[in-house]
Amino acid sequence: MNHEPNDPRWLKLAASLHAEPSPTTLARVRARLAQRTVAEPAWLRWLARPAALALSAGLLVVSAVAGATWVSTNTVRVAAEDSATFTSVFVGDESSLGLPVTTTDGVSPADSQEATR
Amino acid sequence: MAALETLLERFGTPMATLARSMLRDGSEAQDVVEEALMRAHEGGPGFRGERGVRTWILRITANLCRDRLRRRRFNAGSLDGPAPIDHVELRFDPVEGWDEAMDQEVLARRLDAAIVKLPDDQREAVILRHRLGLSYEDMSDTLGVPLGTIKSRLARALEALRTELKEWNA
Numbered sequence: 001m002n003h004e005p006n007d008p009r010w011l012k013l014a015a016s017l018h019a020e021p022s023p024t025t026l027a028r029v030r031a032r033l034a035q036r037t038v039a040e041p042a043w044l045r046w047l048a049r050p051a052a053l054a055l056s057a058g059l060l061v062v063s064a065v066a067g068a069t070w071v072s073t074n075t076v077r078v079a080a081e082d083s084a085t086f087t088s089v090f091v092g093d094e095s096s097l098g099l100p101v102t103t104t105d106g107v108s109p110a111d112s113q114e115a116t117r
Numbered sequence: 118m119a120a121l122e123t124l125l126e127r128f129g130t131p132m133a134t135l136a137r138s139m140l141r142d143g144s145e146a147q148d149v150v151e152e153a154l155m156r157a158h159e160g161g162p163g164f165r166g167e168r169g170v171r172t173w174i175l176r177i178t179a180n181l182c183r184d185r186l187r188r189r190r191f192n193a194g195s196l197d198g199p200a201p202i203d204h205v206e207l208r209f210d211p212v213e214g215w216d217e218a219m220d221q222e223v224l225a226r227r228l229d230a231a232i233v234k235l236p237d238d239q240r241e242a243v244i245l246r247h248r249l250g251l252s253y254e255d256m257s258d259t260l261g262v263p264l265g266t267i268k269s270r271l272a273r274a275l276e277a278l279r280t281e282l283k284e285w286n287a
Contacts (some may be wrong), residue, residue: 007275008279008282010282010285011247011275012215013215013225014225014248016221016225017229018130019134019136019206019207019208020129021129021133022147025151026122028151029121029158033155036155
């Protein structure tokens with residue numbers, strides 16, 4: 001026993017008391033373990049493990065961030081593509097504002113009107 | 118996963134001694150020992166060495182005892198005084214080299230009654246150190262507190278015990 005020189009002598013008697021676990025301990029622990037296995041589904045026990053829970057939470061956060069990044073990147077690209085389409089339609093080279101225009105070779109629509117007069 | 122038989126065989130006595138000394142209730146202490154064994158069995162100690170497993174399993178037991186004591190206080194506790202050693206099934210084993218003129222068992226019972234009156238943290242420290250024979254380092258591992266805290270708890274406990282058993286100090 002650990003006894004310092006300046007400890008009172010009677011303190012040694014603290015070591016004179018001990019206890020034994022009940023002889024039925026092993027059987028009772030086994031029964032309780034079996035009962036716990038039946039009572040709790042495997043997935044719940046797995047979920048209760050802190051390490052697994054932390055890992056799952058980490059994966060969830062990483063997935064959420066990756067998903068948000070992907071969505072924002074693709075939204076910008078689609079928007080850019082859409083704006084290019086509108087520009088080409090409304091302010092296109094032919095200045096038609098998207099209206100169907102039939103042209104004759106070498107004559108612009110304005111010229112053809114004048115020629116009609 | 119640690120084998121239950123091995124854990125019980127090697128650490129059953131210190132676990133039961135700690136639980137019964139702290140809780141002073143045989144059935145509650147037995148329940149704590151069983152719960153601690155289950156947790157140790159499920160947790161799996163891995164490779165810790167003999168000393169590591171002992172402090173680890175005693176830490177589980179000490180934590181369960183603290184939970185029970187806290188719950189007891191929360192529920193207003195028992196109005197009865199602390200149970201004597203027979204009630205909690207603490208067995209008396211004579212200490213070698215004791216003065217034959219003094220009744221060792223009577224003194225041991227009085228010392229135990231004085232230890233029971235200590236605050237929980239001091240009682241826990243005295244039991245681990247002087248009843249189970251843990252080193253300061255093992256106590257620090259078991260209780261999860263620094264060495265200085267362990268030593269000051271023990272010093273305060275010893276002072277209280279000296280006061281309580283002042284007629285023995287002569």
